[in-house]
Amino acid sequence: MSEAHTSPLDAVHRRLGAKMVPFGGWEMPLSYPLGTIDEHLACRNDSVVFDVSHLGTVRVRGAGAIDLLQYALTNDLHKVAPGRAQYTHLLDENDASVLDDIIVWWIADDVFDVMPNASNTERVRAAIGGDETTGERAVLAVQGPRAKERLATVFPAASDVGRFRVTTAAWEGHDCVIAGTGYTGEAGVEIAVPNAGAADLWSAITAARVTPAGLGARDTLRLEAALPLHGHELGPGITSLQAGLGWVVAWSKGDFRGRKALEAERDAGVARKLVGIATDGRRPPRSDCDVLVDDIPVGTVTSGNFSPVLGHGVALAFMPPDTEAGTTVSIDVRGARLSGRVVPTPFVGKH
Secondary structure, eight states, rough: OOOOOEOOHHHHHTTTTTTTEEEEEEEEEEOOOOOOOHHHHHHHOOOEEEOTTTTTTEEEEEHHHHHHHHHSSSSOOSSOTTEEEEEEEEEEETTTOEEEEEEEEEEEETEEEEEEEGGGGGHHHHHHHOOOGGGGGGEEEEEEEHHHHHHTTTOHHTTTTTBBEEEEEEEETEEEEEEESSSSSOOOOEEEEEEEHHHHHHHHHHHOEEOOOOHHHHHHHHHTTTTOOOOBBBBBOOOOOTOOOOGGOGGGGOOTTTHHHHHHHHHHOOEEEEEEEEEESSSSOOTTOOEEETEEEEEEEEEEEEEEETEEEEEEEETTOOOOOTOEEEETTEEEEEEEEEEESSSSSSS
Protein backbone atom coordinates (compact mmCIF):
# COMPACT_ATOMS: atom_id res chain seq x y z
CA MET A 1 0.00 0.00 0.00
CA SER A 2 1.29 3.46 -0.84
CA GLU A 3 1.77 5.88 2.01
CA ALA A 4 -1.19 8.18 2.71
CA HIS A 5 -0.93 11.82 1.72
CA THR A 6 -0.92 14.37 4.53
CA SER A 7 -2.21 17.91 4.58
CA PRO A 8 0.12 20.90 4.97
CA LEU A 9 -1.80 21.35 8.24
CA ASP A 10 -1.13 17.84 9.54
CA ALA A 11 1.07 19.02 12.42
CA VAL A 12 -1.50 21.66 13.37
CA HIS A 13 -4.27 19.06 13.61
CA ARG A 14 -2.15 16.80 15.77
CA ARG A 15 -1.27 19.63 18.14
CA LEU A 16 -5.00 20.30 18.50
CA GLY A 17 -5.61 16.67 19.47
CA ALA A 18 -7.50 15.73 16.31
CA LYS A 19 -8.48 12.11 15.71
CA MET A 20 -6.79 11.33 12.39
CA VAL A 21 -8.29 8.79 9.97
CA PRO A 22 -7.63 7.59 6.40
CA PHE A 23 -9.87 9.19 3.79
CA GLY A 24 -9.50 8.97 0.01
CA GLY A 25 -5.80 8.19 0.22
CA TRP A 26 -5.15 10.95 2.77
CA GLU A 27 -4.84 11.07 6.54
CA MET A 28 -7.25 13.74 7.71
CA PRO A 29 -8.92 14.91 10.95
CA LEU A 30 -12.20 13.16 11.74
CA SER A 31 -12.89 15.33 14.78
CA TYR A 32 -11.24 17.42 17.45
CA PRO A 33 -11.69 17.08 21.24
CA LEU A 34 -14.92 19.13 21.07
CA GLY A 35 -16.55 16.20 19.23
CA THR A 36 -18.48 15.78 15.99
CA ILE A 37 -21.92 16.82 17.27
CA ASP A 38 -20.67 20.06 18.84
CA GLU A 39 -18.60 20.81 15.72
CA HIS A 40 -21.71 20.22 13.61
CA LEU A 41 -23.82 22.57 15.74
CA ALA A 42 -21.08 25.21 15.71
CA CYS A 43 -21.38 25.25 11.91
CA ARG A 44 -25.17 25.52 11.98
CA ASN A 45 -25.17 28.24 14.66
CA ASP A 46 -21.91 30.19 14.21
CA SER A 47 -18.83 29.22 12.17
CA VAL A 48 -16.29 26.45 11.65
CA VAL A 49 -13.17 25.89 9.58
CA PHE A 50 -12.43 22.57 7.84
CA ASP A 51 -9.18 21.48 6.29
CA VAL A 52 -10.28 20.11 2.90
CA SER A 53 -6.81 19.93 1.36
CA HIS A 54 -7.55 16.34 0.34
CA LEU A 55 -9.74 17.68 -2.46
CA GLY A 56 -7.91 17.65 -5.75
CA THR A 57 -7.01 20.65 -7.87
CA VAL A 58 -6.35 20.27 -11.59
CA ARG A 59 -5.50 23.54 -13.34
CA VAL A 60 -6.59 23.71 -16.96
CA ARG A 61 -5.47 26.73 -18.95
CA GLY A 62 -5.03 27.98 -22.48
CA ALA A 63 -7.10 28.91 -25.50
CA GLY A 64 -8.69 25.45 -25.79
CA ALA A 65 -9.47 24.99 -22.10
CA ILE A 66 -13.16 25.87 -22.22
CA ASP A 67 -13.87 23.63 -25.23
CA LEU A 68 -12.09 20.73 -23.53
CA LEU A 69 -14.14 21.16 -20.34
CA GLN A 70 -17.37 21.64 -22.27
CA TYR A 71 -16.98 18.20 -23.84
CA ALA A 72 -15.63 16.43 -20.73
CA LEU A 73 -18.27 17.67 -18.25
CA THR A 74 -22.07 17.73 -18.19
CA ASN A 75 -22.85 21.32 -17.26
CA ASP A 76 -22.50 24.33 -19.56
CA LEU A 77 -19.77 26.78 -18.63
CA HIS A 78 -21.35 29.33 -20.95
CA LYS A 79 -24.10 29.68 -18.33
CA VAL A 80 -21.50 31.35 -16.10
CA ALA A 81 -18.35 33.42 -16.71
CA PRO A 82 -14.88 34.12 -15.32
CA GLY A 83 -15.15 34.83 -11.61
CA ARG A 84 -17.81 32.15 -11.08
CA ALA A 85 -17.90 28.54 -9.88
CA GLN A 86 -20.04 25.73 -11.31
CA TYR A 87 -21.08 22.28 -10.09
CA THR A 88 -20.82 19.58 -12.77
CA HIS A 89 -20.34 15.84 -13.42
CA LEU A 90 -17.80 13.70 -15.26
CA LEU A 91 -19.60 10.69 -16.76
CA ASP A 92 -18.49 7.26 -17.88
CA GLU A 93 -18.66 7.23 -21.66
CA ASN A 94 -20.42 3.83 -21.82
CA ASP A 95 -23.10 3.80 -19.13
CA ALA A 96 -23.22 7.46 -17.97
CA SER A 97 -22.24 6.55 -14.40
CA VAL A 98 -20.94 9.56 -12.50
CA LEU A 99 -17.17 9.09 -12.34
CA ASP A 100 -16.93 12.20 -10.19
CA ASP A 101 -18.88 15.27 -9.17
CA ILE A 102 -16.80 18.37 -9.46
CA ILE A 103 -16.72 22.09 -8.77
CA VAL A 104 -15.05 24.18 -11.47
CA TRP A 105 -13.53 27.48 -10.32
CA TRP A 106 -13.33 29.77 -13.37
CA ILE A 107 -10.48 32.04 -12.32
CA ALA A 108 -9.71 34.02 -15.49
CA ASP A 109 -10.64 33.92 -19.19
CA ASP A 110 -8.61 30.80 -19.93
CA VAL A 111 -7.71 29.57 -16.42
CA PHE A 112 -9.82 27.00 -14.57
CA ASP A 113 -9.24 25.12 -11.32
CA VAL A 114 -11.15 21.84 -11.51
CA MET A 115 -11.78 20.44 -8.01
CA PRO A 116 -12.34 16.64 -7.95
CA ASN A 117 -12.97 14.42 -4.96
CA ALA A 118 -9.82 13.18 -3.26
CA SER A 119 -9.60 9.65 -4.62
CA ASN A 120 -10.73 10.66 -8.13
CA THR A 121 -8.14 13.31 -8.92
CA GLU A 122 -6.03 11.19 -11.27
CA ARG A 123 -9.13 9.89 -13.06
CA VAL A 124 -10.32 13.44 -13.65
CA ARG A 125 -6.89 14.67 -14.74
CA ALA A 126 -6.67 11.82 -17.24
CA ALA A 127 -10.02 12.89 -18.72
CA ILE A 128 -9.38 16.63 -18.94
CA GLY A 129 -5.60 17.01 -19.01
CA GLY A 130 -4.16 19.98 -17.15
CA ASP A 131 -1.68 20.14 -14.30
CA GLU A 132 -2.37 18.77 -10.85
CA THR A 133 -1.57 21.42 -8.25
CA THR A 134 -3.03 19.63 -5.21
CA GLY A 135 0.33 19.40 -3.46
CA GLU A 136 1.04 23.12 -3.73
CA ARG A 137 -1.76 24.44 -1.54
CA ALA A 138 -4.06 23.83 1.39
CA VAL A 139 -7.81 24.44 1.13
CA LEU A 140 -9.63 25.88 4.15
CA ALA A 141 -13.44 25.83 4.15
CA VAL A 142 -14.88 28.49 6.47
CA GLN A 143 -18.59 27.76 6.87
CA GLY A 144 -21.57 28.86 8.93
CA PRO A 145 -23.99 31.79 9.37
CA ARG A 146 -21.27 33.91 11.03
CA ALA A 147 -18.39 32.64 8.88
CA LYS A 148 -18.03 35.76 6.75
CA GLU A 149 -18.47 38.09 9.71
CA ARG A 150 -15.61 36.41 11.55
CA LEU A 151 -13.47 36.05 8.42
CA ALA A 152 -13.82 39.79 7.75
CA THR A 153 -11.53 40.50 10.70
CA VAL A 154 -8.82 38.24 9.25
CA PHE A 155 -9.12 38.27 5.46
CA PRO A 156 -11.64 40.91 4.31
CA ALA A 157 -11.22 40.12 0.60
CA ALA A 158 -12.22 36.50 1.25
CA SER A 159 -15.23 37.47 3.33
CA ASP A 160 -16.62 39.54 0.44
CA VAL A 161 -16.82 36.59 -2.00
CA GLY A 162 -20.44 35.78 -2.84
CA ARG A 163 -22.07 32.41 -3.36
CA PHE A 164 -20.46 30.54 -6.26
CA ARG A 165 -18.22 33.52 -7.00
CA VAL A 166 -14.45 33.14 -7.45
CA THR A 167 -11.66 35.66 -6.91
CA THR A 168 -7.95 35.91 -6.19
CA ALA A 169 -6.50 37.91 -3.32
CA ALA A 170 -3.30 38.07 -1.28
CA TRP A 171 -3.18 37.29 2.44
CA GLU A 172 0.05 38.23 4.21
CA GLY A 173 1.90 38.02 0.90
CA HIS A 174 0.39 34.65 -0.10
CA ASP A 175 -1.64 34.61 -3.35
CA CYS A 176 -4.91 32.79 -2.67
CA VAL A 177 -7.90 31.67 -4.72
CA ILE A 178 -11.23 32.03 -2.93
CA ALA A 179 -14.58 30.55 -3.96
CA GLY A 180 -18.02 31.01 -2.42
CA THR A 181 -18.54 27.26 -2.22
CA GLY A 182 -18.87 24.62 0.50
CA TYR A 183 -20.41 21.32 1.46
CA THR A 184 -22.51 22.12 4.52
CA GLY A 185 -25.68 23.87 3.39
CA GLU A 186 -24.43 27.04 5.10
CA ALA A 187 -22.91 30.24 3.75
CA GLY A 188 -19.14 30.37 3.51
CA VAL A 189 -16.05 30.22 1.36
CA GLU A 190 -13.25 27.85 0.46
CA ILE A 191 -9.74 29.34 0.37
CA ALA A 192 -6.86 27.77 -1.54
CA VAL A 193 -3.73 29.11 0.16
CA PRO A 194 -0.11 28.23 -0.74
CA ASN A 195 1.38 25.69 1.65
CA ALA A 196 3.76 28.24 3.15
CA GLY A 197 0.86 30.35 4.43
CA ALA A 198 -1.57 27.59 5.41
CA ALA A 199 -0.73 27.22 9.11
CA ASP A 200 -0.67 30.99 9.71
CA LEU A 201 -4.01 31.49 7.96
CA TRP A 202 -5.57 28.60 9.92
CA SER A 203 -4.27 30.14 13.17
CA ALA A 204 -5.63 33.56 12.28
CA ILE A 205 -9.06 32.15 11.41
CA THR A 206 -9.35 30.09 14.60
CA ALA A 207 -8.13 33.09 16.62
CA ALA A 208 -11.18 34.91 15.24
CA ARG A 209 -13.31 32.37 17.18
CA VAL A 210 -13.99 30.06 14.25
CA THR A 211 -14.22 26.47 15.53
CA PRO A 212 -12.03 23.74 13.96
CA ALA A 213 -14.20 20.93 12.59
CA GLY A 214 -13.36 17.54 11.09
CA LEU A 215 -14.68 15.23 8.42
CA GLY A 216 -17.23 13.67 10.78
CA ALA A 217 -19.12 16.95 11.09
CA ARG A 218 -18.64 17.70 7.41
CA ASP A 219 -20.42 14.43 6.60
CA THR A 220 -23.37 14.94 8.95
CA LEU A 221 -23.74 18.53 7.72
CA ARG A 222 -23.79 17.51 4.05
CA LEU A 223 -26.29 14.73 4.85
CA GLU A 224 -28.68 17.15 6.58
CA ALA A 225 -28.34 19.34 3.48
CA ALA A 226 -28.93 16.23 1.26
CA LEU A 227 -25.71 16.85 -0.69
CA PRO A 228 -24.38 13.78 -2.53
CA LEU A 229 -21.16 11.99 -1.62
CA HIS A 230 -19.31 10.17 -4.38
CA GLY A 231 -19.21 6.45 -3.58
CA HIS A 232 -22.64 6.71 -1.93
CA GLU A 233 -25.19 8.79 -3.87
CA LEU A 234 -22.98 8.93 -6.96
CA GLY A 235 -20.55 6.42 -8.45
CA PRO A 236 -20.46 3.18 -10.48
CA GLY A 237 -23.92 2.35 -11.84
CA ILE A 238 -25.39 5.65 -10.61
CA THR A 239 -26.30 8.38 -13.07
CA SER A 240 -27.02 12.07 -12.60
CA LEU A 241 -30.69 11.43 -13.34
CA GLN A 242 -31.07 8.66 -10.75
CA ALA A 243 -29.50 10.95 -8.14
CA GLY A 244 -32.01 13.71 -8.91
CA LEU A 245 -29.28 15.95 -10.30
CA GLY A 246 -30.52 16.31 -13.86
CA TRP A 247 -30.12 20.07 -13.52
CA VAL A 248 -26.34 19.66 -13.92
CA VAL A 249 -26.84 18.19 -17.41
CA ALA A 250 -26.90 20.83 -20.16
CA TRP A 251 -28.74 19.02 -22.96
CA SER A 252 -28.67 22.14 -25.15
CA LYS A 253 -24.90 22.58 -25.29
CA GLY A 254 -24.01 19.80 -27.74
CA ASP A 255 -22.09 16.58 -27.25
CA PHE A 256 -20.41 15.58 -23.98
CA ARG A 257 -18.96 12.40 -22.50
CA GLY A 258 -21.68 9.86 -21.75
CA ARG A 259 -24.42 11.84 -23.47
CA LYS A 260 -25.75 8.98 -25.60
CA ALA A 261 -26.16 6.60 -22.66
CA LEU A 262 -27.71 9.31 -20.49
CA GLU A 263 -30.15 10.27 -23.24
CA ALA A 264 -31.26 6.66 -23.47
CA GLU A 265 -32.00 6.59 -19.74
CA ARG A 266 -33.77 9.94 -19.92
CA ASP A 267 -36.01 8.71 -22.71
CA ALA A 268 -36.76 5.35 -21.06
CA GLY A 269 -37.21 6.78 -17.56
CA VAL A 270 -35.06 6.05 -14.53
CA ALA A 271 -35.46 2.72 -12.74
CA ARG A 272 -34.87 4.28 -9.32
CA LYS A 273 -34.59 7.67 -7.67
CA LEU A 274 -32.91 9.14 -4.62
CA VAL A 275 -35.22 10.13 -1.76
CA GLY A 276 -34.92 11.38 1.79
CA ILE A 277 -36.10 9.33 4.78
CA ALA A 278 -36.63 10.55 8.33
CA THR A 279 -36.56 7.81 10.97
CA ASP A 280 -38.01 7.74 14.47
CA GLY A 281 -35.62 7.88 17.40
CA ARG A 282 -31.93 8.55 17.73
CA ARG A 283 -30.58 5.28 16.34
CA PRO A 284 -29.03 6.10 12.95
CA PRO A 285 -29.79 4.31 9.71
CA ARG A 286 -26.65 3.25 7.85
CA SER A 287 -25.56 2.88 4.24
CA ASP A 288 -26.40 -0.38 2.44
CA CYS A 289 -29.35 -1.15 4.74
CA ASP A 290 -32.54 -2.37 3.08
CA VAL A 291 -35.56 -0.08 2.94
CA LEU A 292 -38.88 -1.90 3.23
CA VAL A 293 -42.44 -0.92 2.36
CA ASP A 294 -45.10 -3.28 3.77
CA ASP A 295 -42.25 -5.62 4.83
CA ILE A 296 -41.01 -5.94 1.24
CA PRO A 297 -37.45 -4.69 0.46
CA VAL A 298 -37.76 -2.06 -2.27
CA GLY A 299 -34.75 0.21 -1.77
CA THR A 300 -31.30 0.70 -0.29
CA VAL A 301 -29.85 3.37 1.98
CA THR A 302 -26.90 5.21 0.46
CA SER A 303 -26.10 7.40 3.49
CA GLY A 304 -27.58 7.54 6.96
CA ASN A 305 -26.80 9.11 10.30
CA PHE A 306 -28.16 10.91 13.34
CA SER A 307 -29.17 14.50 12.63
CA PRO A 308 -27.85 16.74 15.44
CA VAL A 309 -30.26 19.53 14.45
CA LEU A 310 -33.40 17.39 14.14
CA GLY A 311 -32.60 14.93 16.93
CA HIS A 312 -33.47 11.80 14.94
CA GLY A 313 -32.08 9.68 12.14
CA VAL A 314 -32.04 10.73 8.50
CA ALA A 315 -31.08 8.83 5.38
CA LEU A 316 -30.78 9.12 1.62
CA ALA A 317 -31.91 6.02 -0.26
CA PHE A 318 -32.57 4.76 -3.75
CA MET A 319 -36.23 3.80 -4.10
CA PRO A 320 -38.67 3.01 -6.94
CA PRO A 321 -39.32 6.05 -9.15
CA ASP A 322 -42.99 6.32 -8.12
CA THR A 323 -42.16 6.65 -4.40
CA GLU A 324 -43.93 9.66 -2.94
CA ALA A 325 -43.27 11.87 0.08
CA GLY A 326 -45.18 10.57 3.08
CA THR A 327 -44.65 6.90 2.23
CA THR A 328 -44.20 4.85 5.42
CA VAL A 329 -41.05 2.73 5.41
CA SER A 330 -38.83 0.72 7.71
CA ILE A 331 -35.07 0.31 7.53
CA ASP A 332 -33.41 -2.96 8.47
CA VAL A 333 -30.34 -2.13 10.56
CA ARG A 334 -28.64 -5.41 11.50
CA GLY A 335 -31.95 -7.10 12.08
CA ALA A 336 -33.57 -4.21 13.93
CA ARG A 337 -36.33 -2.27 12.17
CA LEU A 338 -36.28 1.53 12.23
CA SER A 339 -39.63 3.05 11.35
CA GLY A 340 -39.68 6.14 9.17
CA ARG A 341 -41.23 7.98 6.26
CA VAL A 342 -40.15 9.51 2.97
CA VAL A 343 -39.72 13.27 3.32
CA PRO A 344 -38.68 16.19 1.08
CA THR A 345 -35.03 17.18 1.08
CA PRO A 346 -32.94 18.92 2.27
CA PHE A 347 -33.66 17.72 5.78
CA VAL A 348 -32.32 21.01 7.17
CA GLY A 349 -32.38 24.29 5.27
CA LYS A 350 -34.39 25.60 2.34
CA HIS A 351 -36.42 23.22 0.15
